[in-house]
Amino acid sequence: MLLEIRNLTIEAGGNRPILRDVALSVARGEVVGLVGESGSGKSTIARAVLRLLPQNAAARGQVLVEGQDVLSLDDGGLRSLRAATVSMIYQDPRSSLNPVRRIGDFLTERMVHTLGRGRKEARGRALELLAAVGMRDPELRMRQYPHELSGGMLQRVVIAAALAADPALLLADEATSALDVTTQAETLALLRGVQAERELGMLFITHDLHLAAAYCDRIYVLYAGTVVESRPASALFADPRHPYTAGLLACTPELGDPRPIKPIPGRPPSLDDAFAGCPFAPRCAHAVAACASSPPPSVAVEGGSAACHLIKEEAPAC
Numbered sequence: 001m002l003l004e005i006r007n008l009t010i011e012a013g014g015n016r017p018i019l020r021d022v023a024l025s026v027a028r029g030e031v032v033g034l035v036g037e038s039g040s041g042k043s044t045i046a047r048a049v050l051r052l053l054p055q056n057a058a059a060r061g062q063v064l065v066e067g068q069d070v071l072s073l074d075d076g077g078l079r080s081l082r083a084a085t086v087s088m089i090y091q092d093p094r095s096s097l098n099p100v101r102r103i104g105d106f107l108t109e110r111m112v113h114t115l116g117r118g119r120k121e122a123r124g125r126a127l128e129l130l131a132a133v134g135m136r137d138p139e140l141r142m143r144q145y146p147h148e149l150s151g152g153m154l155q156r157v158v159i160a161a162a163l164a165a166d167p168a169l170l171l172a173d174e175a176t177s178a179l180d181v182t183t184q185a186e187t188l189a190l191l192r193g194v195q196a197e198r199e200l201g202m203l204f205i206t207h208d209l210h211l212a213a214a215y216c217d218r219i220y221v222l223y224a225g226t227v228v229e230s231r232p233a234s235a236l237f238a239d240p241r242h243p244y245t246a247g248l249l250a251c252t253p254e255l256g257d258p259r260p261i262k263p264i265p266g267r268p269p270s271l272d273d274a275f276a277g278c279p280f281a282p283r284c285a286h287a288v289a290a291c292a293s294s295p296p297p298s299v300a301v302e303g304g305s306a307a308c309h310l311i312k313e314e315a316p317a318c
């Protein structure tokens with residue numbers, strides 16, 4: 001397995017849990033969605049894969065990348081993981097680029113400093129990468145500054161930089177959320193294209209469950225730092241088992257669907273709210289007494305699992 005996270009718990013400042021007992025995997029060539037509301041812990045999972053943990057945070061569990069536990073890597077191992085094995089693409093490309101440095105400098109300096117390439121070789125590779133992400137006239141782009149490019153073009157530059165070291169795993173953290181819809185569609189298609197061509201694993205983080213269902217092979221739904229459902233995207237979309245997943249799907253309008261939008265009442269718990277049972281219980285229309293008093297079991301359902309007292313174990317399909 002390319003990425004395997006086991007029993008990952010991260011607590012900030014004392015025992016305020018950001019993540020609770022998270023298990024997640026991404027195989028080579030697989031696009032895995034990580035979906036949840038703001039504050040559910042999506043970015044913390046992505047950052048944990050690079051061991052970029054919040055200061056004053058304590059992590060327990062395992063984050064295995066190609067079998068090596070990131071949480072116990074030495075400095076050299078960590079540098080090589082960040083430089084060559086795993087690349088992260090953030091929501092706002094401008095936050096990754098220095099406004100007073102040319103695009104070419106951004107691409108080549110990273111290769112020279114982090115991968116030890118010669119300047120001439122790095123320049124040739126940068127031109128190749130810009131062409132690979134569909135940039136016309138790469139020579140011109142190399143000479144330009146970030147303010148001369150649109151948001152979509154800048155995101156292509158950031159994707160090109162992420163591919164520079166031929167990583168095995170891409171972490172895309174809301175990588176298309178800041179783009180207009182047509183640019184978003186182009187960037188999504190580009191990411192899928194390079195992912196398939198290079199057989200990369202991709203963890204695709206989004207708050208948009210409909211987008212994840214259309215784009216990903218499998219999905220993990222996160223709520224208050226816990227995985228509540230993990231299933232193949234098609235099964236999860238067609239027949240969500242966890243009440244929170246069903247609630248997320250019901251509160252997004254769809255063209256041509258006459259049913260009224262149904263928001264989920266209430267708000268997710270904050271890090272300071274203690275709870276003994278299911279974190280979703282106070283908002284769940286189906287909650288029973290056990291939901292508030294004991295943690296829900298992880299139940300095997302079609303293609304994956306769901307953590308809910310109300311779901312019955314299903315026999316695996318023959």
Ligand SMILES: Nc1ncnc2c1ncn2[C@@H]1O[C@H](COP(=O)(O)OP(=O)(O)OP(=O)(O)O)[C@@H](O)[C@H]1O
Pocket residue numbers: 012013018036037038039040041042043044045054055207271
């Ligand atoms: N350094 C920190 N110290 C304390 N709490 C933190 C720290 N970093 C993150 N958190 C908290 O951890 C929780 C999860 O944050 P995270 O950024 O992972 O969520 P997210 O699902 O990615 O949200 P968003 O979609 O808004 O980016 C939030 O409640 C956040 O306030």
